[in-house]
Amino acid sequence: MPEDIILSTSGLTKEFAGFTAVSGVDLKVKRGSIHALIGPNGAGKTTCFNLLTKFLPPTRGTIVYNGRDITGEKPAEIARLGLVRSFQISAVFPQLSVLTNVRIALQRKRGDSFDFWRSERSLKNLDAEARRLVEAVGLSPFLELTAGELSYGRKRALEIATTLALEPEMLLLDEPMAGMGREDIERIEALIRKVSAERTILMVEHNLSVVASLCDRITVLARGQVLAEGDYATVSKDPRVVEAYIGSGGGHGHH
Ligand SMILES: Nc1ncnc2c1ncn2[C@@H]1O[C@H](COP(=O)(O)OP(=O)(O)OP(=O)(O)O)[C@@H](O)[C@H]1O
Ligand SMILES: [Mg+2]
Numbered sequence: 001m002p003e004d005i006i007l008s009t010s011g012l013t014k015e016f017a018g019f020t021a022v023s024g025v026d027l028k029v030k031r032g033s034i035h036a037l038i039g040p041n042g043a044g045k046t047t048c049f050n051l052l053t054k055f056l057p058p059t060r061g062t063i064v065y066n067g068r069d070i071t072g073e074k075p076a077e078i079a080r081l082g083l084v085r086s087f088q089i090s091a092v093f094p095q096l097s098v099l100t101n102v103r104i105a106l107q108r109k110r111g112d113s114f115d116f117w118r119s120e121r122s123l124k125n126l127d128a129e130a131r132r133l134v135e136a137v138g139l140s141p142f143l144e145l146t147a148g149e150l151s152y153g154r155k156r157a158l159e160i161a162t163t164l165a166l167e168p169e170m171l172l173l174d175e176p177m178a179g180m181g182r183e184d185i186e187r188i189e190a191l192i193r194k195v196s197a198e199r200t201i202l203m204v205e206h207n208l209s210v211v212a213s214l215c216d217r218i219t220v221l222a223r224g225q226v227l228a229e230g231d232y233a234t235v236s237k238d239p240r241v242v243e244a245y246i247g248s249g250g251g252h253g254h255h
Contacts, residue, residue, distance in 0.1 A: 006031040006170055006200050007052070007083070012061035014047050014224075021047045023224035024061070029170075029217075034192070034201045036211045039221035040244055045204040048221070049174055052202075053085045054078050065170075082169030086176070092159055094148030098139050101147055101158060102130040105165035130165075137161040137191055153184025157191055164195060171195070173203040177210055189214055208236070220244070 007029040014022040022044040029035045037045050050056040052063060054075045062071045065083055073081075092101055106126055134140055137157040142150060147158055156176060163171065176192065177185045189210055192201065205211050211218060212232040220228040220235050222244040228235045235241050 003028070004031040005029065006066060007202070008064050009052070010062045010064070012048070012051055012063065013059045014044075014051055014056060015059045020224050022051065022058075025221070025224070025226055027219060027226070029200060029202055031200055032196075033216045034196050034203065034214055036215035036218045037202060037204045037221060038206070038208070038211060038218060039227070040247070042223075043221040043244075044224040045221055046174055047224075049085060049172055049204065052078075052172065053083065079166065079168075082167070083172070084163055084166050084168035084170070085172040085174070086159055086163040092147045092155065092162060095146055097144050097146055098134055098150070098158055099127075099130055099143045102133050102161050102165060103127065105162035106130055106133075109166050133161045133164055136164070136194075138187070151184065153180055153187050156180070156184070156188055160188075160191060160195065168199060170200040170202065173201065173205075175204055175206060177205060177207050185210065212236070 005028050007027070009025055009027045012022055012025040012027070013020065025044075025048065027048075037048060039045055047056065051058050054070075054073060058071065062069055064070065065078075065081060068081075070078060070081065070083075093104070096104070103126060106129055131140075131143070134143060137160055139150075139154060139157055139161065142154065147155060150158060160176075173192070176188055180188065185207065192203070192214060195201075203215070205215075215232065218228075218230065218232055218235050219226055220238075220241050222240075227244055228238045228241050230238075
C-alpha cells in the first residue's frame with residue numbers, strides 16, 4: 001500500500017540575493033505523523049516553514065498539500081485548507097482572559113458568517129466550545145486569568161488552543177519548547193502528543209530529547225539541504241548528522 005502523504009515538496013528552493021537558504025528540498029510528511037525538522041542554526045528550517053505557509057514565495061520547486069498544488073496560493077488560503085502554523089498566526093492578547101482569547105480565535109474562524117452572531121444560542125455554543133478547547137489544553141483552572149498572568153509554558157498552551165480553534169488538519173510548530181524549563185517542556189510535550197491524535201504535526205525543535213520521544217520521523221537539514229531522514233535512532237547515528245552538529249558548535253542554545 002502506498003504511504004498516505006499529506007504534504008510533500010519537490011525541489012523546494014529559496015534564494016536570498018544569491019544566498020541559497022533552502023536548496024532542492026524534497027520532503028514527504030505522512031498523514032497522522034509527528035514529523036520533526038531539525039538541523040544546526042541557519043540550516044533553513046524556519047525558511048522552509050515560511051515557504052510552506054507562503055509567508056515567502058519559493059524561488060523554485062513545488063508544494064503539494066492533500067493532493068493539491070498549493071505553490072501559488074496565498075497564506076490565508078493555505079490556512080483555510082487546514083495547514084496552520086502556530087505561534088505566528090495565533091496572536092494572544094495579554095490583557096484579555098484565557099477564555100476570551102479562545103473565544104476571539106473561534107470568532108475569527110467563523111468571521112465570514114455574520115448572521116451567526118445574531119442569535120443568542122450561537123453565542124452560548126461558542127462559549128461552550130471555547131471552554132472545551134481551554135479544557136483540552138489543560139487551562140481550565142486559569143479560565144479567568146489574563147493571558148499576561150500565565151507562566152511561559154501555559155501561554156504556549158493558550159497559543160495552541162487559539163490555533164486549534166482554527167481546526168487545523170496539519171499543524172506547523174516552530175520551536176514550541178524554546179525558552180522553557182523542564183516542567184513546561186513536559187507539559188507541552190504531552191499536549192502536542194494529545195493534539196496529534198487527530199492531525200498531522202510538523203515541528204522544528206532543537207531539544208533532541210523531545211524529538212526522540214515525540215517524533216515518528218525526522219528530516220535533518222544542513223545548509224539548506226536534506227542531510228538525512230528516518231527515525232531518531234537512524235538519523236542520530238548518521239555520521240553526516242553528527243558532523244553537521246559538531247561543525248556548527250552544537251546546533252542550539254542560541255536563543
Ligand atoms: N529574509 C532573509 N534574507 C536573507 N537571508 C535570510 C533571510 N531569512 C533567512 N535568511 C538566511 O537563511 C539561512 C537560513 O535561515 P533560517 O532562519 O531558515 O534557519 P533556521 O534553520 O531556522 O535556524 P535557527 O535554528 O537558528 O532558527 C540563514 O543563513 C539566514 O541568515
Ligand atoms: Mg529558525
